[in-house]
Structure formats: C-alpha cells, structure tokens
Amino acid sequence: MAKPKIEPRLPKGMRDFLPGDMLKRDYVFGVVRDVFHLYGFEPLQTPVLELYETLMGKYGEDAEKLIFRAQHPGGKEELALRYDLTVPLARVVGQYQNEIVLPFRRYQMSPVWRGERPQKGRYREFYQCDMDIAGAVGQDADAEIVSLVATALRRLGFTRFSVNLNNRKLLTAVGVYAGVDGAALSELYRSIDKFDKIGADGVRDELIRRGLSAEVVEKIMRLITLELPRDEKLDFLDEMMGEIPIAREGINELRQLQTHLRQLNIPDENYGFDFTMVRGLGYYTGPIFEAIIPDGGVGSVAGGGRYDDLVGLFRGETIPTTGGSLGIERIIDVVEQFGLFPDHIAGTVVQTLVTVFDNSTRSESVALAGELRAGDVRTELYLQDKPIGKQIGYADKKGVLIVALLGADEIANGVVKFKRLKDGTEITVPRAEAVQAVKKLLQ
RNA sequence: GUGGCUGUAGCUCAGUUGGUUAGAGCGGUUGAUUGUGGAUCAACAGGUCGAGGGUUCAAGUCCCUUUAGCCACCCCA
Numbered sequence A: 001m002a003k004p005k006i007e008p009r010l011p012k013g014m015r016d017f018l019p020g021d022m023l024k025r026d027y028v029f030g031v032v033r034d035v036f037h038l039y040g041f042e043p044l045q046t047p048v049l050e051l052y053e054t055l056m057g058k059y060g061e062d063a064e065k066l067i068f069r070a071q072h073p074g075g076k077e078e079l080a081l082r083y084d085l086t087v088p089l090a091r092v093v094g095q096y097q098n099e100i101v102l103p104f105r106r107y108q109m110s111p112v113w114r115g116e117r118p119q120k121g122r123y124r125e126f127y128q129c130d131m132d133i134a135g136a137v138g139q140d141a142d143a144e145i146v147s148l149v150a151t152a153l154r155r156l157g158f159t160r161f162s163v164n165l166n167n168r169k170l171l172t173a174v175g176v177y178a179g180v181d182g183a184a185l186s187e188l189y190r191s192i193d194k195f196d197k198i199g200a201d202g203v204r205d206e207l208i209r210r211g212l213s214a215e216v217v218e219k220i221m222r223l224i225t226l227e228l229p230r231d232e233k234l235d236f237l238d239e240m241m242g243e244i245p246i247a248r249e250g251i252n253e254l255r256q257l258q259t260h261l262r263q264l265n266i267p268d269e270n271y272g273f274d275f276t277m278v279r280g281l282g283y284y285t286g287p288i289f290e291a292i293i294p295d296g297g298v299g300s301v302a303g304g305g306r307y308d309d310l311v312g313l314f315r316g317e318t319i320p321t322t323g324g325s326l327g328i329e330r331i332i333d334v335v336e337q338f339g340l341f342p343d344h345i346a347g348t349v350v351q352t353l354v355t356v357f358d359n360s361t362r363s364e365s366v367a368l369a370g371e372l373r374a375g376d377v378r379t380e381l382y383l384q385d386k387p388i389g390k391q392i393g394y395a396d397k398k399g400v401l402i403v404a405l406l407g408a409d410e411i412a413n414g415v416v417k418f419k420r421l422k423d424g425t426e427i428t429v430p431r432a433e434a435v436q437a438v439k440k441l442l443q
Numbered sequence B: 001g002u003g004g005c006u007g008u009a010g011c012u013c014a015g016u017u018g019g020u021u022a023g024a025g026c027g028g029u030u031g032a033u034u035g036u037g038g039a040u041c042a043a044c045a046g047g048u049c050g051a052g053g054g055u056u057c058a059a060g061u062c063c064c065u066u067u068a069g070c071c072a073c074c075c076c077a
Helices: A019-038 A086-095 A139-155 A168-178 A182-193 A195-209 A214-224 A230-241 A245-263 A328-337 A362-374 A388-398 A408-413 A431-442
Strands: A049-051 A079-081 A104-113 A125-134 A162-167 A271-273 A287-292 A300-306 A321-326 A352-354 A379-381 A402-405 A415-420 A426-430
Touching: A019 A104, A019 A125, A019 A139, A019 A328, A049 A086, A086 A104, A086 A125, A086 A321, A125 A139, A125 A328, A139 A162, A139 A245, A139 A287, A139 A300, A139 A321, A162 A168, A162 A245, A168 A182, A168 A214, A168 A230, A168 A245, A182 A195, A182 A214, A195 A214, A214 A230, A230 A245, A230 A271, A245 A287, A300 A328, A352 A362, A352 A388, A362 A379, A362 A402, A362 A431, A388 A402, A402 A431, A408 A415, A415 A431, A426 A431
Parallel strands: A162 A271, A352 A379, A352 A402
Antiparallel strands: A049 A079, A104 A125, A125 A321, A162 A287, A287 A300, A300 A321, A402 A415, A415 A426
C-alpha cells in the first residue's frame, strides 16, 4: 500500500463520529428533543461564530483565554467560536425584542468550542443541550427546568438519579455567617465545591490553610454537612441563619422550588439538597442544581440555575432567567455504560440489502430496490461486482438484517427471495408482495 | 500552565542483560466454495520501530532533545 500523501488526523481535542456512534447519539438527542417539546421549549439556532466582543467579559479571565479566535485573511470583524450557548441566548433575547415574547422558553443543542487541554471526557469541541426560560422570576420556572431534566433522564432509562439543589444566596449567606466576603468568598466556594473530591476533612484543612479561623471553619462545616432528612435541612438552616436576609431569601426560594417539584410529581428520591454544591459559573444568582447518576462515574450529567443579570447585559433592563444544561456527552457515555440503548439502535440504518447476481439481472435488482423504497423499506443496492457469497457477507458484517436475492430463476417466475441473516429464514414471494414480506421478516 | 505514562503493521499490542532478515492477534485481499454469510484452513499484501542527535563493533532496546497522544492536577461539561 502506498503511503498516503496526507496523514489523516484530527486537530487536538476533536472527534469524528462514525455511523455506529452517530446512530446512538441521534437516539439520545432525539429523546432529549422530544422532552424539550413536551415542556413547550422552542428550538433556537445561532451561528458558530460570534463577534469577539459579544463573548468577552462574560466568563471570567481564565475562561476567556480558552476562547477560539476565528479569522480569515483580511477579515475586518473580530470573530470567535462560541464558548457556550447561554451568552448567545442572552444576545438573542437582547436583539429581537420585537419578535420574542417573554417569557421565552428555548432549547439549543449545538457544539461549542474551548481551547482546553483535552483529557478523559473533555474535548475542545463538544455539544451542549441548553434549555432556558427568559423573563420569569418565580420558582415555578426553576421547577420547570429541574422537572424537565428529571423527565429526560427517566426517558433515557435512568431511575436512580438525584438532582441536587442549592442556592447561590445561601452560599453568600454562609460567607456572611462566617465573616468572609469579596475575593475570599469565591475562594471559599471553590474549597466547598471540592467536598465530593476531598471530603469534609479535606475541605476543613483547605479552609484553614486559606487563613480562616478554626472557629469560622467549624461554623461553615456544620452548615454545609448537615446529616438530616431532607425536609429538616431547610428548617435547620433557617434556625441557624434565618436572621441573615439573604439566607432567608434563599431558603424561601428553595422551599417554593420544592413545593413546585411536588406539584409536578417529581419522585422524592430524585431530588434533594446539597449545600456543598457550588457550580462553577460566576453568573448564577439564585437556585442552582446538579444532576448525579450514582455509579455513572462521570460527575454531574446536568446542571444549571438562575442567572438574573446576564441577559440584562444585552438589553437595557434586567430579564430574570433560569435554565440548565444536559451534559449530553456524559449522558451518552452513561447510557452506553448502563446498556440503555434500545435494540433497534443497530450499527446501520439499512434494513435490506438488494444483491445483484450479474449484469444481466442488475436492472431487475435496481427496480426491486426502487419498489422497496417506495414501500418505505430502508434499502441499499449492492454496488460492486462480486460473488453472491461476498454480498451476503458484506450485509452480515454491516449488520443488515435482510438480503434480497433476485437471480434468473426468481426473475423468470416473477418472485423474489428474502433471507433473514440472523436465523437463515428464507421466503420466496411474488414481487408485488415484496414490501409486505420484508416488513414481516423485520418483526 | 504543572506533573506522570506511552509512541513498533490499518487497529490492539509483544519484542529478553543492546546481537544476524522486527513478530502475534484482529482487520484487509485472494482461494478452498462461480446461487447463499458468520466457522475453519491456506496464501498474500502491509513497517524509514514518532522525529532529530548521541553512546557502541552493533540500538526497536541505552542517553539527550523534540514532537504527538493519553492520564492526573488547575479549571470545567
């Protein structure tokens, strides 16, 4: 074999999805899309490229170093690949004030790009599945998002999962309670967020290392590591911090959220409170959530929360907004890991391969393929000149369920023979009944 | 940005304290079998051993540099 002139390879952190992968991905995207529609969310698509200035100043300094710049020679606009779907949404809500009626529910399933060092489960191009409601203040809106996430996970076949709830306002209150604010507060969040990874002792050590007094650290630890039944956690927080206005606000919001989730019939075991859960993005202002699948080994599979100030950056007024994102790449991994793909997601879309015996029968095979397609049978016509055994072998390797055999004998008798490969069943039927016969064999 | 591991056939990988012509499995092609696949058997094709430099009589193997990939940290989905 001659060495190819160009070595085939991908840019760092990019992936190809071969047909077998795509069929699985399309299935997951399809389930999720149906759930979006079920909850009344409308599709939105925005360009891959945004003006650089649209993206700047939204994600924080570190994140912005990861934004891909995009330019063509002589280009006058400063362009960049979108970093997420939330900022484009905010731009859209600011830009189409005549067309968009609030509250605006939209979803978007699209790739985003980040110039990070790739590693397991992290790529430079990956899909996000975002749903957001712009222009809704109440916790009924937050509950819609959480409920949607729970429904999507259920429909994908997960039963044991938990949506963990917290509130940015409570985290702020913890800071007040502990006498920490400003930059030290975000450091504090960062440490608390590591709770899952390094445990209570690890967090305690880190907080002390950050210069907090032992007394303050103990106060914080007691608050965030509550080992209480869910329904008592908020009461306890209320007792401890109820005097702090922002805490009272946060607690009330979570109470309302919980009430709405009950009304929406979300099973009790599928949500709970976790006051160590922080969420990275800086723009959250109210209730936040993260969905975890036990034993999934991938961290959270969905997350989101309320961010009341972001959209206002693109519009003269504040538009309270809440939303979330399904970690679709991780979800696909876990669906695979748990074996939750339905049987009909096979390695091919082809239901029937029409074989060609030789050039004298080719036109009849072509005609048969046309007839099967007219009958809505997904049909591939064999395109090379090879022995019939090779053609059947090709179908078998590819995972095609049925082959159509149409030789001189069959043509002379006006019939066609179908063979189901998994069990070798063969039936011969008149041409007029071909579609019917295939559909029967497929069952 | 920091650290660790790994680069040998299309893919997954062996390759001994340095020693003659670098191997296996899978995959590919052809045939045993010109109207019937999976199994088996046989044959064939396919390699500047990531790149560059060094040590040595001799380097896939040892040393240095470099590059790419993977993993962990940071951060995040």
